[in-house]
Amino acid sequence: MTLFISLARRYPWQTLLTLAAISFAGLAEGFGISALLPLLNTIFSQRGHLGGSNEPAAEWSNRLDQLVQQALAAVGLQPTVAVLLALFTAFIVLKCALIYLANKQIGFTVVRVATDLRLALLKSLFASKWEYFIRQPTGKLTNAVATEATRASTAFHFGAKLSSLVIEASVYTALAFMVSWEATVVALGAGVFIIVLLRRLVQKNRRAGAKQTQHTQSLIAQMTDVLISIKPLKAMAREQQSDTVLTDTTRRLNRALQKQVLSKAALGSFQEPILILFLVLLLYTALVYWNQPLTTMIAMVFFIGRILKQVEKIQKEYVNLVEYESAYWSLQAKIDEARSAREVLQGDQTPALTEGIRIESLSFAYNDTPVLRDATLAIPAGSFVALLGASGSGKTTLVDMLIGLLRPQKGDIWIDDVPLPRIDIRHWRQMIGYVPQENLLMHDTVMANVTLGDDTLTEADVESALRAAGAWGFVQGLPRGIHTVVGERGSMVSGGQRQRIAIARALVKRPKLLILDEATTALDPETEKEICSTLQQLAGGITILAISHQTALREAAGWVYQVADGTVALIQSPPAA
Ligand SMILES: Nc1ncnc2c1ncn2[C@@H]1O[C@H](COP(=O)(O)OP(=O)(O)OP(=O)(O)O)[C@@H](O)[C@H]1O
Ligand SMILES: [Mg+2]
Structure with missing residues (x-):
C-alpha cells in the first residue's frame, strides 16, 4: 500500500479526482440502494408483515429507511413504487457514469505512471556519471524500461481499484450500520478474520512477485549478454553453457510464477466457503435468536453479503498489488541510484579551442x-x-x-x-x-x-x-x-x-x-x-x-x-x- 501512497503523492490531482469520482459513485450506489428500502417496506407492509414480527412497521423500520423517507419528504416526493424505482435507476446510472470517469482517470494515470517511470530512468541514466553507467548491465536496464515500468503501473491500477473497493465497502458499512449495527459489527469482524486468516497467502504472493521481478531481470540481462556475444558462442559450440544458465533462470522464474498461481487459486477457493459460513451463521442467529422482521433480514443479508464480498475482492486486489509492486520498487531503486550517481556539470564557459x-x-x-x-x-x-x-x-x-x-x-x-x-x-x-x-x-x-x-x-x-x-x-x-x-x-x-x-x-x-x-x-x-x-x-x-x-x-x-x-x-x- 506504501506504493499506492507514494504514487498518489506523486500524482495528487489524478488520485484525488479518481478517489472523488469513486467516492461519489459509492454514495450514488448507496443512495440507489437506500431508495429500495422504503420500497421493501411498502411491499411488505401491504402484504401484512411477512416477516412474522409483531412489531409495527414504523418501529422496526430501521434508521436508514426513515432517513430516506425524510429526505424524500424534504424534496417534496412521495415514496411511491414508481418514484423509488426511478430514484434507484437514476442513482445507479449516475454511479456507472462516475465509475466510467474514475476508470478513465485510472487508465490515464496508469499509462502516465509507466511513461514517467521510463522517462525518469532514461533521463537519470543519461545524466549519470560514466563510471556508473558502464557498470550497468544493458539487459537489466532494458528490462526495467520494458517489463518493470509496465508492472509498476499495473500495480498502480490495482492500488486504485483497491481504494475504490475500500470506499465502496465503507459506504455499505455505513448503510448496514443504520440497518443493524450488531450485524455490521459481526460482519466487519468476519472480514478482519478472513483477512488475518488468509494473510499468509498474500505474503506468499508478495515473495513470489519479488522473485518474479528478480528472475525476469536476471533472465533478460543474461539473454542480452548471450545475444551480444552469440557469434563466438556459436563458432566454438559453447552456446550449450549459456543455454543451461538461461534455462535454469527460466525454470526459476517459472517456479515463482507457479507460486503466484497457487497462492491466488488458494485464496480464491478459501475465501468463498469462509464467507458463506459466516453468512449462514449470521442468518441463523438473526432468524432464530434475534427474531428480526423479514425486511430488515433481507436488507441485512444484502449489506452484509456485500461487505463480505467486498472484503473478498479487496483481498484479491491486494494480492495483485503486492505481486506487482516489487517491480515498482526495483525500478524506483534504479532511478534513485542513477540520480545519486549524477554527473556534476558545473562549468559554464564556452570553449573555443583556438590555441x-x-x-x-x-x-x-x-x-x-x-x-x-x-x-x-x-x-x-x-x-x-x-x-x-x-x-x-x-x-x-x-x-x-x-x-x-x-x-x-x-x-x-x-x-x-x-x-x-x-x-x-x-x-x-x-x-x-x-x-x-x-x-x-x-x-x-x-x-x-x-x-x-x-x-x-x-x-x-x-x-x-x-x-x-x-x-x-x-x-x-x-x-x-x-x-x-x-x-x-x-x-x-x-x-x-x-x-x-x-x-x-x-x-x-x-x-x-x-x-x-x-x-x-x-x-x-x-x-x-x-x-x-x-x-x-x-x-x-x-x-x-x-x-x-x-x-x-x-x-x-x-x-x-x-x-x-x-x-x-x-x-x-x-x-x-
Ligand atoms: N572501468 C574500468 N574499471 C577498472 N579498470 C579499468 C577500467 N577501464 C580500464 N581499466 C584498466 O585501466 C587500464 C587502462 O585501460 P585503457 O582502456 O585506458 O587502456 P588502453 O591503453 O586504451 O588499451 P587498449 O590499447 O587495449 O585499448 C587497463 O589496465 C584496464 O584494465
Ligand atoms: Mg583503448
Whole structure:
C-alpha cells in the first residue's frame, strides 16, 4: 500500500479526482440502494408483515429507511413504487457514469505512471556519471524500461481499484450500520478474520512477485549478454553453457510464477466457503435468536453479503498489488541510484579551442589501480596528434578524461586557457567527433547511423562525411544505398565498413576536435592510407587526436606521443615549417 501512497503523492490531482469520482459513485450506489428500502417496506407492509414480527412497521423500520423517507419528504416526493424505482435507476446510472470517469482517470494515470517511470530512468541514466553507467548491465536496464515500468503501473491500477473497493465497502458499512449495527459489527469482524486468516497467502504472493521481478531481470540481462556475444558462442559450440544458465533462470522464474498461481487459486477457493459460513451463521442467529422482521433480514443479508464480498475482492486486489509492486520498487531503486550517481556539470564557459589542449600532470586510478601518473602533453589547435602505447597502458582512459567522462584524481586539462571543470561540458562534447574503439552500429540505416537522429543533417551532409571516411564507394553499392539497414549492431556490413561509417558519423557535424580510438584497425592499407590523407587535409581546420598502433596513421600525424608506465612522452614532432 506504501506504493499506492507514494504514487498518489506523486500524482495528487489524478488520485484525488479518481478517489472523488469513486467516492461519489459509492454514495450514488448507496443512495440507489437506500431508495429500495422504503420500497421493501411498502411491499411488505401491504402484504401484512411477512416477516412474522409483531412489531409495527414504523418501529422496526430501521434508521436508514426513515432517513430516506425524510429526505424524500424534504424534496417534496412521495415514496411511491414508481418514484423509488426511478430514484434507484437514476442513482445507479449516475454511479456507472462516475465509475466510467474514475476508470478513465485510472487508465490515464496508469499509462502516465509507466511513461514517467521510463522517462525518469532514461533521463537519470543519461545524466549519470560514466563510471556508473558502464557498470550497468544493458539487459537489466532494458528490462526495467520494458517489463518493470509496465508492472509498476499495473500495480498502480490495482492500488486504485483497491481504494475504490475500500470506499465502496465503507459506504455499505455505513448503510448496514443504520440497518443493524450488531450485524455490521459481526460482519466487519468476519472480514478482519478472513483477512488475518488468509494473510499468509498474500505474503506468499508478495515473495513470489519479488522473485518474479528478480528472475525476469536476471533472465533478460543474461539473454542480452548471450545475444551480444552469440557469434563466438556459436563458432566454438559453447552456446550449450549459456543455454543451461538461461534455462535454469527460466525454470526459476517459472517456479515463482507457479507460486503466484497457487497462492491466488488458494485464496480464491478459501475465501468463498469462509464467507458463506459466516453468512449462514449470521442468518441463523438473526432468524432464530434475534427474531428480526423479514425486511430488515433481507436488507441485512444484502449489506452484509456485500461487505463480505467486498472484503473478498479487496483481498484479491491486494494480492495483485503486492505481486506487482516489487517491480515498482526495483525500478524506483534504479532511478534513485542513477540520480545519486549524477554527473556534476558545473562549468559554464564556452570553449573555443583556438590555441590548443594542455594536459598537465594528470593522474588517474581505477579504484586503487593507478593507470596514469603525472601525464603531460600538449595538443596544439589544428594539429594531427597520434597517441601510441601498449594495450592497457591508459590511452582510452586519457581520452575519456579529455571528453570529461572521467575526472582525473590529480592534474588539469586546459582547453586554451580554461580548465575543463570550468567549461560547459555539453558544449565541449558537441565540438567533438568521436570514434570509439568498439564501434557497434545501431540496427538502422547507414543514414541514421551517421546522423544519430539529428534531422538538421541532410543527405548531402551524410554523403560528404561518408566520402571523407572512405565509405561512399561501398555504401553506394549497398542494395538501398544510404537507406540500407546495417543489421543488428551493424553485423550486415564488414568490420572495416563499420569503422568507416563510424568515422563518417564523427565527421558529419564538422567537429573542432576529432578523436579516433583505434579507428582504422580493421582497414586494408589502401583504405587506411586514403583516410589518413583525408585526415591530413582536415587537420589545420580541425584538431585530430588518433590513438593507433598503425604505422600509416603514425606517419600521417605531426605529433606522436607514447604512453608507457603511466606517463606520456613526445616521440615525434612535426618538421619545422
Ligand atoms: N572501468 C574500468 N574499471 C577498472 N579498470 C579499468 C577500467 N577501464 C580500464 N581499466 C584498466 O585501466 C587500464 C587502462 O585501460 P585503457 O582502456 O585506458 O587502456 P588502453 O591503453 O586504451 O588499451 P587498449 O590499447 O587495449 O585499448 C587497463 O589496465 C584496464 O584494465
Ligand atoms: Mg583503448
